[in-house]
Amino acid sequence: MSNFTSRSSLLSLALTILAGTAAAETSGVVSALSINDVSLTEGTGGVSTLSFTVAILPAPAVNTQVSFATSAGTANAGSDFTSQAGVLTFTPMTTSQTVNVNLSTDITVEADESFSVTLSSPTNGAVLDDALGIGTILNDDQTTLSIGDVAVDEGDAGVTTMSFLVQMSNPVQGGLGIAFQSADGNNGNATLNATVADNDYSAAVGQISFASGSVAPQFVNIDVNGDNKVEPDQGLRLLLGPAVLPSGVDAADVILPAAANGLIQDDDGTVISVADAAVTEGDAGGVTLDFTVSLSNPSKTPVSVQYQTSAGSAAAGLDYSTSNGTLIIPASAVAATISVPVLSETQVEANEDLSLTLSLPVGGFLGDNVAVGQINNDDTATVTVNAPAVAEGNGGNTALNFQLTLSNPVQGTVALIVDSADGNDANPFNNATLSDNDYLALTSQAVSFGPGSTLANVSVNLVGDLDVEPNQQLRLLLGNLSASGVPAGTVTLASATATGIALNDDGSNLTIADATVVEGTGTNTTLSFALSLSAPSKSPVDVSYQTVAQSADSGTDFVAASGVVTIPANSLNATLNVSVIADNIVESAETMMVQLSNPSGITLLDAEATGTINNDDSTQLRLEDGSAVEPNIGSAPLVLTARLSNPVQGPVTADFQSSDGTATNGLDYTAVSGQVTFPPLATSATITVPMVGDTGTEGSETVIVTLTNVQPAPPDVVLADAVGTGVIMDNDTPLTIPLAGRPALLVLALALFGLALVRLRRF
Template sequence: MSNSQENYFSYSLNAPLSEKQESLTASRRFESKVSDSLENLTLSSRITQTEFVNVLKTGDVTINDRDNEEDNLTNTRLNFKRVDLPGGDNTILALSTSSGTLQFSSTTFSVNENGTLVQPITINRVGGSVGAITVPVQLRNPAGTATPGTDYTNNFPITVSFANGETSKTVSIPIVQDSLVEFNETINIQLGTPTGGATLGTQTTATYTILDDDPSIFSNFSSITINDVGAASLYPSSINVSGLTGLITKVTVTLRNMSHSFPDDVDILLVGPNGQKTLLMSDAGGEGDINGVNLTFNQTAAASLSDLGQISTGIYKPTDFVTGDTFAAPAPAGPYSANLEVFNNTNPNGTWRLYVVDDTIGDDGIIAGGWQLGIQTQPIINTPSISINDIRITEGNIETKNATFTVTLSGASNSNITVMYGTANGTALAGSDYTNTSGTLTFTPGQTSKTVSVPIIGDKTVEPSETFFVNLTSPTNATIADATGQGTIFNNDTTIQFSRPSFTSTEGGSPTTVTITRLGRLADPSTVQYYISNGTAIAGQDFTPTSLTTVTFNAGEKNKTISLSPINDTLAEPTEFAFLQLKYPTNGRLGSQNVALWNIRDNDSSTNIAGTTNLISQSSEPLLASYEPLNVLDNIATSANFFV
């Protein structure tokens, strides 16, 4: 006797995935086949067990697999991707086996010289994330303006590892801080050959910019005489700043060789080129003489000036002990803060002004060496936004035409920008009204416009206008301002309606010709039925009762006519009316003018009538609940409001 066991595994979904569903249950069927042999007789049995796991539309999920031999549970990560089936009615989740494509998220990245990241180097893994992979980051030739070992640690190549399922990694390059005032410097990098089955995408090179954080120094060496009371002799003392790029990140101010017999009297105000202002010192230092000190004001300094203690050379926070200081024009009016960060994120270029006053009589001084500005900036990083427009298109018959959407950036970028797009059903359905379309748009530096084309499927089916959508998702280096473009498909097939809203007959007169017209496609035959229902004119008294009557349009025919004659009687009565109604079209649909008024003018007398009449239909057909005649002219109602 022998015994053996085989294990079988399969994965499936419990239902198609609709547009609005966020997740489904995937089932894993574990089936064991057990065989027993006894004296040449084989007995087999199957044991089936189903396990379930929640699966998002797109993403990874970890499930438990059984080892084939020992039936132990092990963790297995499955990567699912969304797949739309032809016809647009069903969506499935399919296993993705791709290791993915690797590329930089941008063409440029940046870091401050002190190591603070501005735009970290980012590598994206797209199109799949199955398995562990690596990719080296290497120096390009030329390597850039930064010097290895002096400006950064040369640890290239840098191996970047992605675990199974990881889709994004950042890369660190150690930066060397120095005290030199220098231009921003660059490191040129590239991606090498990846492992694990991954491939390289389009953006395989980038530039890493080291932003110098040593301040640019601007000086005015003219001495500032602090008079016994009031404004100083240079009021203001000015420094013109030019040639800086980006926005301010830090401002420092140094007063050189300052002396005063009672520093508590001195108030100093700094005003930037954009109008921001801050006190540097006010009511500090008490009565202790200062002689030839150098005072540097830095918002990140460890200490402020002393209120009453001796002031000595050093680095201090801006200090104000008493509020309510005033400065004579042309200095700007208060109130004033004591905070150098008011200048951050403003343009540094322009004229900076230093206003110095002594607010109490009896003491004077001088800033003999003038003053200097230290300004740090960083580049302006603009993140554009992405929008998509709405479009309208007329449906074809049997041909296919493209609905073209335009995707735009709010402004040009110096980085590659990508965004994913995909269609979604509205009242229009993928597979029957349009072809499901998806993909990724890439804006290279300087580009601001891209198009998405969606094939529209023409037909001869008469239907109302329909809508579908193109959705934008997953942007890189940009935000999304308008994520959805609506496409409206206008039907160009046949509509059938009366040529006019009203027709008029006279008792005893010639028959009235009523025209029924076709609009749109005329290449095929169509039919429509009409009937006459009571208004104030009554079937059998004012006109001959009519059952549903068919009107046939041959291919190419636009108009058909019917003749109507009222019953001639001898009663003196006002002009009356009945309703002409179209029903049940074939190979076409009813247009907006599918009901018309038939006015019957009396030939016995003339009576003016206008007003409102409430009706209950005497016809076997569903008819009107109310009627409100309008525009009665010469006893003839030329239009009406009515409600079916």
């Protein structure tokens, strides 16, 4: 029975194999095996499993096996994953199996790592389609760096070290470098910032390093420079980054702090003192008594102190303005000023003093806190005299009032003596004189200023007249100055002479008349303009003049001129001459202008005059004969030239018409008519008659051209020769037949000639 069973089993197995083989051979389908790629986040504790799927398609008809085994890549067996190897069996109709690989978790920051699972040795005709599966272990660890703030005392000299502690939370596989650099503080209040520019610290730049797998702390040192400046505690910054990472490590997994703050604590102080001051009082205001408040050491923050003035021999409100308040000495400054307004005054007096006291300092300590301020008197008095001016009048006397002024009041009386005198201008016409009865003499006149008074007056009487004259000056002479009750030399004369003006109120009107002249053709002529005064002046009258071009041009029609023309004293007239440039050009009458300006002592009633330059030129128009050789065929020009004896400023035109002479229109020439034009200033123009070519022997012939209707008309343009003859010169040779010795030809020629005569008679 057992043998039967055994045999039955073997038979069944054989049949199964045969059936499978037969089925495979019958269908022709081969199962293909493949394994996928997978990835998984590593994790930080326990065990994680990375599962690979092995697939077979199509599903096998019989049990099919395949071997698998893991291999290290960037991930290491044992530390990153657990090695696996084995055989997978696919029963009929099964299409997938799973290979599980356990991962090792940690907290180290590292790059993503990979290993592989390889398929091999498939059975029952299966083939390997994708035999390699890649497993990627995704890093999920991060490390955070931290840095603590630091504070150190500055010191007065040398260097103090500011050490920053840098720590890291998790290690980095392959190690980690971190760049660092110092930076000035960034407080909105600049006085609270330490700066390299102010030598508060020395700039630091470099890199710290953490060994692979290590979290041992690192230190960054910054040198703080000591000084004796008074300043607030000041901050600086330490900046970390960028990180220098091992290959494959994600920068996002290394978290850097923004910055750490370092505080430099000030350990200095300053003493506040005030110095005595002095100032000259001044006369015009705006003077201050300036007290200098100084610090023994500069402060990087403002220092303040209270102040108050106190009267001495100087009185508050009379000699100075009371001052009190708070003085602020700016950061980094070593001094500031307290300005006490000094009240300027005009009294001559002794020097005066006041005091200034400091109190309640902030940011420093009081040293010398009381100062004396001295106001030095500088008052003097100066006598000045105005320069009066008044119209002299037409009769009687008019007072010319001089006003004497003291620049400052004087405690005592100021006295002086004045006298009148003739003017002393370099131009004698500008001086008022006693000899000309222009004013009445003033002799040894006493003038005085009472105590505290600053004004006095004295008058000189002018004598009125009807003379036209310039404004005239006379003088007031000052001397014998004395002042009582004040020190010698404190009252002085600004000038020993003053000048007054007698204004002329008598008038004369200046006019200029138009002028006319014939131009001329040879020597230049002159336009003479007459200048006239309505009344004579006792002094010469000067007036400026300037020529102005109008239709006449300067340089071609007249000579431009400018300058000054003078009408002599006591005269009514003068002449202004302008040179006219002669020419032979036929032109219309032209004008220019003379303009007057800047008259002296008179009224310019008529400032412009017109000068007219009348033309005296004419021109004669002549048509010259012309000649030309006729062409054998076609046409050729016969040119006749028309000429003007003198140029004309504008165009000149004349009508022309051809007519037969011995030449015949149509046979010898083509008739022409039209208008010939001379452009401005041209003296010649041409008329062209077309000649008709032939080869007949005819001798020279003439055509007549006649000019009419000349514009401009006489007398400007005179038609002196209106007819021109054009000669058409024959260039044809007569036919010559030698008859000597040829009687037959002679007879024939005579016969033809006779026949021609008969035909002519018939016509």
